[in-house]
Amino acid sequence: MLKYIKFSLFHLLTLPFLIGITLGGYWMALGVTAVLMVVVLGDVLLGDDSSEPEYAMPWLLNGLLYSSLFFVILLFGLLLWSVAEHDLFGYGQWVMHWTGYNALAAREANQWWHFLPVLLGAGLLISIVGTIPAHELTHRTADRSAMLIGRWLLAFSADCSFAIEHVYGHHRYVGTAQDPATAPRGRTVYQHIVRSTVGGNVSAWAIEKQRLVRQQQALFGYHNRFLRGVGMTLTLCIVAFSLAGWPGLLVFCVSATLAKALLEVVNYIEHYGIVRQLHQPVRPYHSWNSTKRVSSWASFNLTRHSHHHARSQLPFYQLKAYPDAPDLPTGYLGSVLLTLVPPLWFRLMAPKLQQWDSRYGQNTDAAG
Template sequence: MIKYFKFSLFHMLTLPFLLGIGLGGYWMALGFFVVLLVVVFGDVLMGDDLSEPAYAHTWLLNAQLYSALVFIAMIFVMLLWSVAENDVFGIGQFIHHYTGFDALAARAENQWWHFIPVWLGAGLLIAIVGTVPAHELTHRTADRFAMLIGRWLLAFSWDCAFAIEHVYGHHRYVATLKDPASAPRGRNVYQHIIISTVAGNVSAWAIERQRLTQLNLAVYSYHNRYLRGIVMSLLLSVVALTLAGWQGLLLFSACALLAKALLEVVNYIEHYGIERQPKQPVRPYHSWNSTKRISSWASFNLTRHSHHHARAQLPFYQLKAMPDAPNLPTGYLGSILLALIPPLWFHLMTPKLQQWDARYGQKCEAKD
């Protein structure tokens, strides 16, 4: 059964974060450091996962996807509880009743610096628990329920535009100059976060406006998925303000922005420097791949990105490892950390791009 439940790793990563907030003080860093240790060192120690098992009970896999909404809601509520003046939903009393630990007294002793790892951990987890399952669900465009859950997951990072631009823009223009998510050579990750965020939202709005125009529907109406996405995130912000005041709103907003920035860092490492002619079919070599075991388990095979772009309609459990595709230096979280140090990233990726040019560059030129 491990082949089914290995993808529940992201659920498990949520628990130390929730525990750390309940304990308060320096324990609030627990969630962040557990994610780093498990994913980064797990990739190093556990090696590659090249398995491609058949799944007879896909409902078990889909249940893990949909349950992400429950776990991200718990992250959201505990974030608000940690800064609220009152005992939101009686969480503190619940902890004290069943464990004897005075969580409310521990919370009262928290200092501002304790929230730095909370912010980092929540940003990471909103990206892992929210954006990653949402990526899978919003590709299921014919399934209205999957789209609804996927868009709510994205609302926690203020990024419902992703459900539009990624599916209808990024996959069409990947590795070309028209794709906001594909970083050209020489661009550092911090530039990319800003450029891709702005251009991605502009692209999502243009795609949605064109769709509504073709359907003879009003652009500024309920039918506009871009505007509905903004409203969804606004509703979460109102909940944060209502339950935990301005402190709750600011903390949630900071975590949501960090999660959105992390998505753009993931886009960066997945596509940095790879080039494709606009009329050339998308091939597995048009994105960076990774076969690292823990990253794959924690991301619903998002690491098998080369096959995902070649066959975007396939569900995550049918993606092939493709070890011969262009590979990242390490797993996803490790590559994210490398990208945050641009000189180191360029030092590692320049020879990889030279190898990519030697192997695939002529195929691109042949399409001119």
Template sequence: MLKYLKFSLFHCLSVPFLLGIILGGHWMVSGLLALTLVIVFGDLLFGDDNSEPDYQHPRVLNVLLYSALPALCLVFFAMMWSLSQHDLFGFGHFIQYVSGYDALAARQTNLFWHYGAMCLAAALLIALLGTVPAHELTHRTGDPVAMLTGRWLLAFSWDTAFAIEHVYGHHRYVATAKDPASAPRGRNVYQHICCSTLGGNISAWRIEAQRLSKKQQPALSTHNRIIRGIAMSLMLSAVALWLAGWQGLLAFSVSALLAKALLEIVNYVEHYGLYRLPNQPVRPYHSWNSNKRISSWASFNLTRHSHHHARATVPFYQLKAVPDAPQLPTGYLGCILLALLPPLWFRLMEPKLARWEQHYGAMRSQ
């Protein structure tokens, strides 16, 4: 049963965030601390998970995937309740009724910096509960329920275009100059966030425009999935404004933009400095891999990125560890923190890129 339950870790990591908001005050940093400490130090302490179990009941894993949407909605509501001038839907009174704790009084002790920590934690949770499951679901292009759920998850980070660009653009052009998400050697992460965000959205629009052109439908219409996706994010922003005023809208907008930036940082660490010729098949060595136990469990095996790019249609629970693929220095959140310090990141990655060039550079024409 553990092989199924391990993928519920991302749900568990939302609990300290929710408890911190209920307890208020300095407890508001609980979500941020729990996320960073558990994932970063968990990867360091518990090592790699190279297991490849056989899952006889994939429906259990699908329940975990789809339950990400209500979980993310709960995180969103908790944010709005903490910022609202009212007791939304009587939540505070309900907490006091069942526990005896005066959550409304505790909320009054919140300071500005508490909300800053809340937004950072919310951004991590939007990425963890939203972008990661959406990545898996939007690869299931023949399943309309999966696609709709995935797009709503992406709407929380204002990034429904990802469902188009990632599947039809990134996977086609990965590790080439045509792929906005693949960072060339020497580019720092801050440059990449801007370049990949702009280039990815332009690419998504072109892909969608070409699709609509083949169907003889106008690009500027409700047939356009990008326009519909923007409407979904606008709807969430309107709900935030309605529930918690301009403070709620600001907090949601900041968290959403940070979550989008996190996605681009993950793209950065997954593909930094690796390259292939456009006519060369995508191989496991064209992506950085990580088999760190906690990162893998918390991200539906997204860290097994080398196999994912070699076989994009394989569901997350069938991805192979590929221990001989190029390996990142640590798990994903640890690499995100390292990438935010470009001199340190370059110092760690240059020897790895030199070894990659030595082992795989000669294969680039094959």
């Protein structure tokens, strides 16, 4: 049963965040601290996991994916409660009734700096709890329920265009100059966040425009998935403002921006410096992998990225580890932290890229 339970780790990571907001003050750093400690240290202490078990109850794993929307809404609601002028949803009274703790008084005592780790934690958790399951669901293009829930999950990071560009753009152009999500060597993660965000949206709009032309549909209308995605995020903005005023809108926009930025950092580590000619088929060596145990559990096997690009329609629980594929210096979140110091990231990746060139560079004219 552990092979099923392990993928519920991302659910559990929401609890310290919710508890921290409820307790207020310096406890509001509990969420982001817990995520960093569990995932980063867990990868260091628990090592690798290349197992490929069979799953007789895939419905249970799919249930974990679909339930992520509930947890993101819960995060969203409590984030708004933390800045609302009134006791939104009666949450403070509910806490007082069941625990005797005066959460409303604790909230009133919060200072602006207490919200810095909350916003970091919200962005991090929206990425883990929202964007990662959305990535899996929006690959299931024939399943309307999966697409609907996946797109709503992406709306919390203002990134519904990801469901277009990633599936129909990135997977086609990965490793080439045409792919905005593939970072060339020497580009810092900060440059990449901006360039990939802009390039990804431009690409998504172009892909959707081509689709609508083929189907003889109006560009500016309901059938435009790009515009519908913008509308979904605007709906969340309206909800945030309606429930918690300008502070609510501000915390939502900041957390969504951070979540989107983190997605681009993940894109950065997954394909940094790897090159491919457009005529070449996508191979396992066109992605950086990680077999770190906790990263795999917390990301629905997104770390098995080589197999994902080879067979993008496979559900996450059927992905193979590919232990011989190029590997990251550490797990996903640890690698994300390394990118924040570009000289350190470049130094760690230089020998890995040299090894990549020596093994695979003869297959492309762009290596080196």
